[in-house]
Amino acid sequence: VPISKTPLKSADSPESPEKRDERKLRTRAHLIQGALTLIGQGRGFTSLSLREITREAGVVPAAFYRHFRDLDELGLALVEEGGMTLRRLLREVRRDRIAPKAMLETSVELYLRYVKSQRLVFAFIAGERGGGAPVIRNAIRLEELHFASEMAYDLSAMRTLPDLSIGTLKMLCGLMVATMLNAASEILDLPENQPRREAELIQNFVRQLRLIFLGATLWRE
Amino acid sequence: VPISKTPLKSADSPESPEKRDERKLRTRAHLIQGALTLIGQGRGFTSLSLREITREAGVVPAAFYRHFRDLDELGLALVEEGGMTLRRLLREVRRDRIAPKAMLETSVELYLRYVKSQRLVFAFIAGERGGGAPVIRNAIRLEELHFASEMAYDLSAMRTLPDLSIGTLKMLCGLMVATMLNAASEILDLPENQPRREAELIQNFVRQLRLIFLGATLWRE
Numbered sequence: 385v386p387i388s389k390t391p392l393k394s395a396d397s398p399e400s401p402e403k404r405d406e407r408k409l410r411t412r413a414h415l416i417q418g419a420l421t422l423i424g425q426g427r428g429f430t431s432l433s434l435r436e437i438t439r440e441a442g443v444v445p446a447a448f449y450r451h452f453r454d455l456d457e458l459g460l461a462l463v464e465e466g467g468m469t470l471r472r473l474l475r476e477v478r479r480d481r482i483a484p485k486a487m488l489e490t491s492v493e494l495y496l497r498y499v500k501s502q503r504l505v506f507a508f509i510a511g512e513r514g515g516g517a518p519v520i521r522n523a524i525r526l527e528e529l530h531f532a533s534e535m536a537y538d539l540s541a542m543r544t545l546p547d548l549s550i551g552t553l554k555m556l557c558g559l560m561v562a563t564m565l566n567a568a569s570e571i572l573d574l575p576e577n578q579p580r581r582e583a584e585l586i587q588n589f590v591r592q593l594r595l596i597f598l599g600a601t602l603w604r605e
Numbered sequence: 606v607p608i609s610k611t612p613l614k615s616a617d618s619p620e621s622p623e624k625r626d627e628r629k630l631r632t633r634a635h636l637i638q639g640a641l642t643l644i645g646q647g648r649g650f651t652s653l654s655l656r657e658i659t660r661e662a663g664v665v666p667a668a669f670y671r672h673f674r675d676l677d678e679l680g681l682a683l684v685e686e687g688g689m690t691l692r693r694l695l696r697e698v699r700r701d702r703i704a705p706k707a708m709l710e711t712s713v714e715l716y717l718r719y720v721k722s723q724r725l726v727f728a729f730i731a732g733e734r735g736g737g738a739p740v741i742r743n744a745i746r747l748e749e750l751h752f753a754s755e756m757a758y759d760l761s762a763m764r765t766l767p768d769l770s771i772g773t774l775k776m777l778c779g780l781m782v783a784t785m786l787n788a789a790s791e792i793l794d795l796p797e798n799q800p801r802r803e804a805e806l807i808q809n810f811v812r813q814l815r816l817i818f819l820g821a822t823l824w825r826e
Binding site: 423426427428429430431507510511512513514515516517518521522525552555556558559562563565566569570573588591592594595596597598599600601602603 | 644647648649650651652728731732733734735736737738739742743746773776777779780783784786787790791794809812813815816817818819820821822823824
């Protein structure tokens with residue numbers, strides 16, 4: 385066991401490989417969470433320094449490099465986290481087997497609850513998909529494409545819009561995903577206790593999705 | 606003439622007030638351009654320091670405070686610049702008096718040419734509308750709302766969708782503006798000399814706008 389790899393830890397109590405792996409994963413999660421916390425405070429990812437992130441995570445700066453080569457690699461881990469969060473949402477929608485008639489309202493409700501419970505991850509995705517580091521932005525776009533593509537195959541399997549090709553369904557879902565992330569960013573920015581403003585934003589969001597869906601029913605290949 | 610306000614300038618050649626105002630405006634424009642240049646290099650606005658911006662603008666750091674109280678105030682000036690750029694686009698579309706049938710393709714062409722000629726301003730808007738500093742983000746959203754609202758009144762005047770209320774037209778235009786800015790960010794990120802990839806992105810963008818428009822023709826209040 386090469387204990388020498390962790391020079392900043394006192395080596396007097398020998399640790400089992402399992403425990404070390406566990407601790408390593410925990411530190412990695414703390415670094416990810418630390419970066420997300422700073423982003424949740426309104427900071428862009430490109431403005432974060434390694435030192436701030438390790439301080440927020442409660443580890444020494446040198447520990448960073450045992451988990452990530454550089455800040456970009458941490459950024460890509462955040463994007464992965466975001467992608468997993470989005471895919472979990474699709475699984476929840478599938479599991480709930482919503483009646484087609486209430487599809488839109490119920491999905492929006494589920495989505496907004498989800499955005500609020502995962503607000504830091506959504507703040508990161510919504511924040512970096514347009515700006516900041518190109519490498520992060522491109523990775524987020526790829527995750528969005530995967531998500532839209534999965535959604536398109538779900539719609540295809542449900543035969544919700546049976547006349548549309550899978551290519552058109554992907555274009556449609558891409559538009560819906562962009563609209564969803566746009567709404568997430570607006571809703572997360574609302575000050576607390578603004579129920580009327582929130583209701584307006586949600587109503588606007590539902591109307592935009594309905595408009596997109598209406599267009600899809602008229603679409604001819 | 607209170608020359609003492611500009612302590613870093615040698616006061617041996619007296620300057621006329623007009624010349625001084627002109628120079629002041631020029632420095633301000635250099636600071637704005639300097640920040641945009643750095644953002645165009647893939648930097649988030651919140652990651653910029655005052656020193657970098659003044660270096661890029663070719664002025665001493667202290668000169669910054671003769672134009673902006675702090676970095677946020679410079680950010681808001683950039684937002685204003687973005688808002689003016691968007692409104693200029695609407696004026697161009699109006700002046701061209703495009704035939705309704707070719708409306709979509711021609712507007713998209715005009716828009717994309719415009720995005721490319723003003724790429725730094727669009728990189729800033731697309732980059733900061735989702736992330737970074739909340740004060741900047743909210744200002745961008747307000748500019749988007751103004752733009753969407755102007756577009757809605759234009760559509761209303763042209764009687765393109767005569768059955769829709771102004772409220773619905775605003776919701777529709779809000780969705781179109783978000784889709785436009787999304788497309789701008791994707792197109793600006795394309796590497797040079799990727800005509801096929803660019804054509805695909807543009808086709809996807811046109812199809813999304815067409816879908817939105819189709820939905821609008823079916824919409825019942």
